[in-house]
Amino acid sequence: MIKQQLAERLQQIFEHLHKHPEISWNEVETTAYLVDFLRSEGLDPQTFPDMTGLYVDIGKGTPTVGFRTDIDALWQKVNGVFQANHSCGHDGHMTVALGVVLLLKELEPTLSGAVRILFQPAEEKAQGAKAFVDQGVVDPLQFLFGAHVRPLIELEDGTYAPALYHGAAKLFTGEIHGVEAHGARPEQGANAIEAAGALIDGLKRIWISPAESASIKMTQIQGGGASTNIIPGNASFSIDARAQTNETMEALTAGFEKAAGAVSTLYDVSIDYNVDAHIVAAQVSDTAKSILEQAIINVAGEENCAPDAITPGGEDFHFYTYSKPELQTTMLGLGCGVTPGLHHPEMTFNQKHLPTGAEIITQALVLALQQTERSDTK
Structure with a gap:
């Protein structure tokens, strides 16, 4: 898929997701949209009988590497009315995840193993990662990557960080x-x-x-x-x-x-x-970060590979490593000009970087598969 085709398709996906936000544990229509999209691509998404969210595997065998996106929105006052609102960028994260799906589908015949894409609910309530851990969704994985759009005060527009060091909150x-x-x-x-x-x-x-x-x-x-x-x-x-x-x-x-x-x-x-x-605070794997850094350089160039981003905000993603210390994780920081800031009711960001984010994550997943293959042959 050429870059222009990917960008056009992801723009349509983003517009739909942005216009249909749903709050934590109520992502019913979002889950249905994602399921329909994945089935239309010939995939077999797995849902849960008692909660929202899903996952899907691409490639042959048991998945050893994965990418997680969050799917919920915030509940806040927008133009004087309380409503669900994607002011934390989860619509963008889901768009990246579906871009990864499209790219992996093209690479599927050449993949050395299977990849699992996780569409996690209830990130904003800090409950979704625990639910996925309890469901065994990450049990077979050795590597897990995430991504998050970042404000200008942390990353310049068009740059990408191989690790996000979020803080802990209680x-x-x-x-x-x-x-x-x-x-x-x-x-x-x-x-x-x-x-x-x-x-x-x-x-x-x-x-x-x-x-x-x-x-x-x-x-x-x-x-x-x-x-x-x-x-x-x-x-x-x-x-x-x-x-x-x-x-x-x-x-x-x-x-x-x-x-x-x-x-x-x-x-x-x-x-x-x-x-x-x-x-919990970030516990970044040096190996996973090194893989993601190489992916950024391969896709966006060394000049656009930014230093690790340290932020006082929290992120439910890090519960995966907290619960399973053997799981190697890191998050991609997407420098896409978030303004005025995350969780602001009128938050906007530069959507043109989402396809690049999808390419970077896809590259990282392929590199991680090669890493696990080398480890298995030792």
């Missing part, structure tokens, strides 16, 4: 249970709001090495009722934690647990909490 939600009392007799109660204030202060005393990037802060607090002369007995809270490495996130978590325990004792309250979301 969202804690919880409740503080104290004792209500008359406002004139505070000694008879246990003030949940004062305990929440102490917890905020405790979070500020979690010391992390200045060489590490990290933050932990309370982002929601609600307590008390309509009457202002009652010592509040209950309060609810949310805490957002961020760290560039998984080890630093473990230190933040331990600090939060210590602070919660100390406040419980000091204020005679109980604090119950859950981890509502846990996004």
Whole structure:
């Protein structure tokens, strides 16, 4: 397929996906569209009886390398109306994935093995990768590649990075249970709001090495009722934690647990909490990154191969390696002029780089297949 034909076909695909966004775990029509497309190409996509998403294999034998794309959209206010919106670029990622499918179909007779393409739901909820792991989708794979469009502040338009070093994120939600009392007799109660204030202060005393990037802060607090002369007995809270490495996130978590325990004792309250979301930091394989770097050079030229991109944002993709450390992974950073920024309701990017992204990923998959073939013959 010549470049112009690929570009024209991918433009049609992108326009459809962009106009039909669906939020996490509700990607029903998106899944159906992808299934129909793959079947029209003579492939046999595999779906799930109890969730959205799918995967498809191309080539002969058991797949050893794969490419994962995310398929969900965000829910946000656009022009004053709340709606599903592809402001994180997942429409572009799916377009790249279908471009990879088209290119691999042409190469299929010459492939040295099989490739698996994963269309993962619920990335924005940090739940889809775990669901795919639980389903065994990545069990046979040795290499797994991903891709993500990047803002101008990270990558110049038309450049490509062989690794994205996302940070870790955790969202804690919880409740503080104290004792209500008359406002004139505070000694008879246990003030949940004062305990929440102490917890905020405790979070500020979690010391992390200045060489590490990290933050932990309370982002929601609600307590008390309509009457202002009652010592509040209950309060609810949310805490957002961020760290560039998984080890630093473990230190933040331990600090939060210590602070919660100390406040419980000091204020005679109980604090119950859950981890509502846990996004792990990137654990990039040197071998996978080297393969992707070579693919970028082969397709786009050495002058357009950018350094690794380090970003404080999170990405569900990295849960695959976190769950299966033997899986070698990296993500392609697509420098395509994302403006004003990711998750902005009016986010746009330069779509002309999507075919190049598909070519790079296809090249990386072929190189990874050759790598696994060499390993198997040793």
